[in-house]
Each structure stands twice: as C-alpha cells, then as structure tokens.
Amino acid sequence: MTIELAFLLIAFAVLVLIDVPIAIALALSSIGYLAISDLAPLIVVAQRSVAGIDSFTLLAIPLFLLAGLLMVHGGLAPRILNLCAAMVGRMTGGLAIVMVAACMLFGSLSGSGVADVVAIGTMMLPSMKDNGYRPGFSAALLGCAGSLGTIIPPSIVLIVYGTATNTSIGQLFVSAIVPGLLCGLGLMIVAYIFARRNGWQGGEPFTWPRLGTAFKEAILALIAPVIIVGGIRGGVFTPTEAAGAGVLYGLVVGAFIYRQLTFRKVYHLLRETSEMTGSILLVIACASVFGWILAAEQVPQLAVSAITSFTESATIALILMMLVVLILGTFMESIAIILILAPVFVPVLRVYGIDPVFFGILLTINLAIGANTPPLGIDLMAACRVGGIQMTESLRYLAPFIAVMIGVLLLLILVPELVTSVPTALF
Numbered sequence: 001m002t003i004e005l006a007f008l009l010i011a012f013a014v015l016v017l018i019d020v021p022i023a024i025a026l027a028l029s030s031i032g033y034l035a036i037s038d039l040a041p042l043i044v045v046a047q048r049s050v051a052g053i054d055s056f057t058l059l060a061i062p063l064f065l066l067a068g069l070l071m072v073h074g075g076l077a078p079r080i081l082n083l084c085a086a087m088v089g090r091m092t093g094g095l096a097i098v099m100v101a102a103c104m105l106f107g108s109l110s111g112s113g114v115a116d117v118v119a120i121g122t123m124m125l126p127s128m129k130d131n132g133y134r135p136g137f138s139a140a141l142l143g144c145a146g147s148l149g150t151i152i153p154p155s156i157v158l159i160v161y162g163t164a165t166n167t168s169i170g171q172l173f174v175s176a177i178v179p180g181l182l183c184g185l186g187l188m189i190v191a192y193i194f195a196r197r198n199g200w201q202g203g204e205p206f207t208w209p210r211l212g213t214a215f216k217e218a219i220l221a222l223i224a225p226v227i228i229v230g231g232i233r234g235g236v237f238t239p240t241e242a243a244g245a246g247v248l249y250g251l252v253v254g255a256f257i258y259r260q261l262t263f264r265k266v267y268h269l270l271r272e273t274s275e276m277t278g279s280i281l282l283v284i285a286c287a288s289v290f291g292w293i294l295a296a297e298q299v300p301q302l303a304v305s306a307i308t309s310f311t312e313s314a315t316i317a318l319i320l321m322m323l324v325v326l327i328l329g330t331f332m333e334s335i336a337i338i339l340i341l342a343p344v345f346v347p348v349l350r351v352y353g354i355d356p357v358f359f360g361i362l363l364t365i366n367l368a369i370g371a372n373t374p375p376l377g378i379d380l381m382a383a384c385r386v387g388g389i390q391m392t393e394s395l396r397y398l399a400p401f402i403a404v405m406i407g408v409l410l411l412l413i414l415v416p417e418l419v420t421s422v423p424t425a426l427f
Contacts, residue, residue, distance in 0.1 A: 004037040005297045012290070022336045023279075026286035033293055040296075045289050052288020052339075053281050056240060057163045062277040063243030064154050067224075067250045068110030069269045072119045074254020074261045076221035079214075080105045081123055083222075085203050086214035093195025094202015095131055096138070097188050099124045100145040104184045107149030108225035109246075111156045113371055113379045117146030121386035133200050136393040140372075143380035143394070144401040145187055147368035150334065150379075152180035153229050154246070157334050157364050159239060160284070164342040167356045169239040170232040171423045175361050177229075178418055179408065183365065186404035194397070220253050280335060287339035294340070300347045307348055314352040318359070318413055321345055322366055329370015333378065337367060361419050365409050369402060 011032050015025035027045070034042050071077060084101040088094040102120050110116055121142045128138045150157045153173035162169035194200075204210070228246050231237040237245060254261035294300070307317050328337050349356055371379040374391065380398070384391045412418055 002297065004033055004039075005299070007036060008033040008290075008293060008297075016331060022333050023282040023286045026283070026290045026336065030286070030289040030293055039293070044292075048289040048292045049285035052285045055163055057159065057169065057238075058281070058284070060154075060159050060169075060240040060243040061156055061280055062273055063240065063247050064111040064156055064159070065115070065276050066269065066273040067243060067246035068112060068115050069273060070247065070250030070254050070261065070266075071109045071221065071224065072106075072115070073265060073269060074250055075258035076109065076218075076224070076250070076253065077102075077106055077119050078123065079218040080221050081120070083211075083214040083218040086206070086211045088202050089206025090202040090204065091206075092202075093192040093200055095124070095128045095133060096141055096191035096195055096200065098202070099128070099138075099142060100148075100184055100187050100191060103142075103145035104148050104152060104180065105221070107146075107152040107180070108154070108229075109221070109250075110149050111154040111159075113147040113150040113368065114382050116149035117142055117379050117382045118386060120146065121383055125387045127203070131201065131203070132198075133195075134198075134397070135387050135389045136395075137194060137397040139383040139387040139389055139394040140380070140397040140401055141187065141191055142386070143372045143377070143383035144368075144398075144405065145184070146383060147371045147379045148180055148184055148187075150368045150371065151176050151183060151361075151364050153177065153225070154239070154243065155364065156280075157338065157367060158360065160335050161338050161342065161360045161363065162239075164339055165346055165356050165360070167360060171357045172360050173229055173239075174233060174423045175357050175419050176364065178422055179361050179365060179412055182408045182411070182418070183368070183405055186408055187401055190400045190404050194400075220257065224249055283333065283335050284339060287336050291339055291343045295343055300344045303344045304347045304351055308351055314354055315413060317348065317352050318354065318362065321348065321359075322362060322409065322413070325363060325366045326370065329367055330373045331376050332370075333376070334367040334371065337370075338363070355416075355420065357423065358416055358419050362409060362412060365405065365412070369405050369409070372398065372402060 008029050012025055012029035015028060031042065031045060034040060081102045084098045088098050099120060103116050106120055107116050125138055129135060153176050155176060158172045158176060159169055162172050224246060227249060228242045231242050231245060232239055307320060311317055325337060349359055371377060380394060381391060384394055
C-alpha cells in the first residue's frame with residue numbers, strides 16, 4: 001500500500017467517523033489524495049464526477065422516487081394498508097403483521113427504504129400505540145420492514161448496483177422477489193412471537209365482505225408493480241421507461257381517479273423528488289472519483305489476491321465479502337458502499353465464478369440490515385423519528401429482527417437456487 005492510498009483511506013475513515021456527510025467525505029479525501037500524488041491533476045475530480053452520473057439508466061432513480069411519492073399522496077398507499085388489515089383481522093400480532101405486509105407491498109411502488117418507513121409508519125404507528133404495542137418494538141419492526149423497500153423491486157439500490165456493475169436490472173428485479181418475501185415472512189414470524197408473549201392483537205375482525213371491498217379499492221395499487229416488473233420482464237420497457245410508466249400511472253390514478261393530487265401538491269412532490277435525487281447523485285458523483293482512484297491504485301487486484309490466497313471456496317469468499325459489507329453498513333450509506341466496493345468485488349466474483357446477479361441480491365439484503373444497525377441505521381433512525389422516540393428505546397427489540405434477516409442472508413448463500421431459479425426460468 002502506497003503512502004497516498006493510506007492517506008486516502010485514513011482521511012475518508014476519519015471524515016466518516018466525525019459525521020461528515022458521506023458525499024463530502026468522499027470528495028475531500030479524493031481531492032486530498034490527488035493533491036499529494038502525481039496520479040492526475042485536480043481537474044479529474046470534475047471529469048470523473050460528471051462521467052459517474054452520465055448514465056441513461058440512472059434516470060430511473062428520480063422517476064421511481066417521483067412514482068412512489070405520487071402513489072403515496074395519490075391515495076394508493078392507504079388502500080394497500082386497508083387491504084393488509086382486512087386480510088389479517090384480529091389475529092395475534094395483527095397490526096405488526098399488517099405493517100410488514102404493507103411495507104412489502106408499498107416497497108414494490110417506492111423503491112426506497114426510507115420512503116417506505118415514513119409512508120407506512122405515519123399511518124401505522126399511532127394505531128399500534130393505541131392498541132398497546134410498545135413504541136420501541138413498533139419502531140424496530142418498522143425500520144426492518146421498511147428496509148424491504150431496498151430489496152423488493154423496483155429497488156433504487158438495485159438500479160445503482162446494476163449500473164455500477166453492468167448487470168441486468170431486469171434480472172436483479174426478478175431475482176429479488178423470493179428473497180424479499182423470505183425476509184418479510186421472517187419478520188412476521190418474529191413479530192408474531194413478540195405479540196403472543198405480550199398479548200398484542202390486531203384491528204377489526206376479519207370478514208369476507210370487508211376483504212372483498214378492500215381488495216376492490218386496492219386493485220389499482222396492486223396493478224402498479226405488475227406494470228413495472230412485468231413490463232421489464234416482458235421486454236416492453238427498459239428500467240428507465242418502466243419508471244416513466246410508473247410516474248404516468250401514479251399521476252393518472254392519483255389525479256383523475258382518486259382525485260387526491262392537485263397541481264400544487266404535484267409541484268411540491270416534484271421539488272421533493274429533485275432534492276432527494278440531488279443528494280443521491282452527489283454521492284454517486286463523488287464515489288465515482290473515489291472508485292477511480294481505487295482502481296488506479298490497483299485495489300481490486302489486491303483484493304483478489306488477498307481473498308484467493310486465503311481460501312479457494314467460493315462460499316467462504318462470499319461470506320468474507322458479506323462481512324466487509326456488514327461492517328461498513330453500520331456507518332455508511334448503501335449507495336456509497338455499492339459504488340466503492342463494486343469495482344473491488346467484481347474481479348473477485350469473476351475469479352470464483354459467482355453470478356453478479358446473485359451477489360447483488362446478497363449485497364442488497366446486507367445493506368438493508370446495515371440500514372437498521374447503529375450508529376447510522378438510517379431506516380431505524382427514520383422509524384424512531386416517525387414514532388417520536390429515541391433510537392435507544394428501539395434497540396432492545398432490534399436483535400431478533402436483525403437475526404432473522406441475517407438468517408435469510410446465510411440461507412441464500414447456502415441455497416443459491418432460491419435466488420437464481422426464478423430469473424433462470426424467466427430469462
């Protein structure tokens with residue numbers, strides 16, 4: 001390792017530890033590296049930043065963000081929640097199970113864990129508190145369930161990974177369906193066990209007429225993910241075009257069918273989308289410079305050499321890479337981790353013959369775990385803010401939910417067919 005590379009990594013680590021925003025930490029450490037090395041002039045920062053976001057596929061990010069916001073404020077999210085509540089009824093832990101199911105369904109519209117947490121948490125947490133659920137438990141479950149929006153298509157994290165590694169986003173979307181369902185089912189089981197011990201129940205009793213009414217009201221919301229994922233799989237849309245179709249669908253349904261979107265509301269949603277997109281693209285641009293420096297310093301080759309000298313087993317190599325991601329996920333944002341590690345790990349995947357689609361799903365689940373792990377835990381933090389509690393209040397309930405997600409991750413590593421069978425059959 002050169003002195004300049006050591007400076008880059010140490011400067012980045014120090015900036016992250018003192019809570020400098022991740023994009024600024026990436027930019028400052030990269031600029032510092034270029035200032036003390038003779039690799040390239042500082043103008044390369046601007047050049048690589050622009051090159052990093054000069055991708056047609058990345059246009060899907062603001063479009064999916066806008067589609068999710070239109071569907072939340074256009075009336076689709078409450079109808080999804082009502083359908084889940086009608087299906088569960090008054091069973092033990094019903095409200096907790098409803099929240100997980102609603103997060104899964106809404107995740108198929110928003111593509112964002114934080115958006116999932118805020119949208120569902122705003123509607124669910126007051127009701128759960130009124131029915132005796134402890135706020136810390138509800139926030140911990142909400143954070144983990146909301147992070148399923150990171151896994152279930154159309155996941156923005158999967159779009160970034162696919163763009164960074166030149167992997168088919170359509171195959172990533174299809175491959176994520178079964179793992180997302182397994183994570184959701186695991187969270188439901190843990191929530192049921194908690195609820196049974198504490199005597200927490202559901203909402204209104206189950207009746208077939210209520211379920212039928214809720215299903216009819218939610219049918220338009222259920223069609224949206226079919227249009228998006230089915231359109232990509234059927235070759236009708238590219239991921240970017242599917243995102244545009246989602247925006248059009250959300251706008252038509254919210255404005256002309258449910259009549260809940262006004263011109264003023266759409267304007268505010270466009271502004272909110274612009275702000276979120278700007279923050280994401282800034283991270284991508286700065287990480288592009290950082291990744292270019294790592295490539296120039298031959299860090300991917302060093303990683304390949306280190307891992308291959310340690311083990312010849314692809315499974316052990318996968319576990320080692322997952323451990324690195326799990327540690328970084330506790331204090332770094334998901335998109336930055338992907339853009340920094342993807343160029344490092346892709347050569348390792350080639351050496352061991354690991355499918356990049358399979359690895360992308362494992363990586364995404366790992367990042368969902370990291371989104372609920374302190375000190376950063378951005379999804380858990382958002383859940384606690386929605387619930388109006390301190391993060392420490394949720395930590396006593398967090399471990400079982402994290403454990404079940406780690407269990408799913410290990411299961412997929414040991415049984416990769418759970419990920420690969422669906423895209424193999426469809427593609």
